């Protein structure tokens with residue numbers, strides 16, 4: 444089992460993370476030319492062929508703006524110096540160029556990873572960066588973001604019933620919950636969202652991996668505690684990563700943001 448993570452632990456100096464979730468109603472429609480100022484042609488083309496382009500555009504804009512914020516830069520004219528690559532059915536990446544790349548080098552930012560998420564009305568991004576005088580770390584940090592609308596989760600549980608809950612919730616978690624008040628939608632939603640974050644942080648479940656390998660319990664104050672076991676735990680050991688942060692926040696009424704950050708295992 445990998446080490447227990449405090450739900451909202453203080454970030455260590457060499458790993459920084461920034462997250463931004465945008466209300467999709469507040470961004471321009473997908474076909475507006477404004478997007479050309481923020482996204483590059485390849486990004487625009489990839490997003491515009493998706494079923495709901497605006498979600499993918501907004502997630503990429505959030506990624507760029509959160510990267511700029513992490514570097515202490517304003518977003519005026521900085522977005523096109525950052526390219527969001529990949530995504531779709533695999534992990535996205537960030538390429539920094541020009542003024543943004545120079546600022547990152549000046550700030551001692553080594554590896555940068557990004558995670559994207561969208562729900563019906565929101566889209567967002569988590570950026571995790573290795574920072575410090577030592578520059579690049581032997582192992583790049585990783586992160587996963589998930590956005591969950593509680594009403595949709597409630598509906599999914601209603602429709603999927605016991606089989607959905609059983610797929611997501613393992614025996615140890617059921618045991619831990621039995622000592623607490625009745626299993627509520629909030630707790631199962633937090634659990635599911637954090638597990639989806641882990642899936643994203645490791646770029647898909649490793650062979651043999653499943654939701655039960657990610658164990659989410661809650662401390663007395665309701666903060667989540669994350670452990671990775673089984674195939675997921677073994678995968679993390681192999682790539683020398685360990686969970687570092689597992690946190691949740693409400694970004695709008697009924698909308699949950701979950702964040703998981705992984706850092707190089709054994710780092711003080």
Ligand SMILES: CC(C)(COP(=O)(O)OP(=O)(O)OC[C@H]1O[C@@H](n2cnc3c(N)ncnc32)[C@H](O)[C@@H]1OP(=O)(O)O)[C@@H](O)C(=O)NCCC(=O)NCCS
Pocket residue numbers: 498499502529530531532533534535558559560561562588589590610639640642643644645646647
């Ligand atoms: C990868 C996964 C977590 C994505 O979740 P989702 O709810 O479909 O979509 P979200 O809006 O939360 O996230 C979408 C983003 O995840 C990112 N993503 C997709 N696959 C990814 C992967 N393997 N690793 C990291 N990020 C990935 C993409 O950037 C995507 O955004 P984009 O299309 O704009 O590029 C999910 O599809 C998955 O595989 N879950 C695992 C197990 C499972 O079976 N779940 C079903 C529910 S019971």
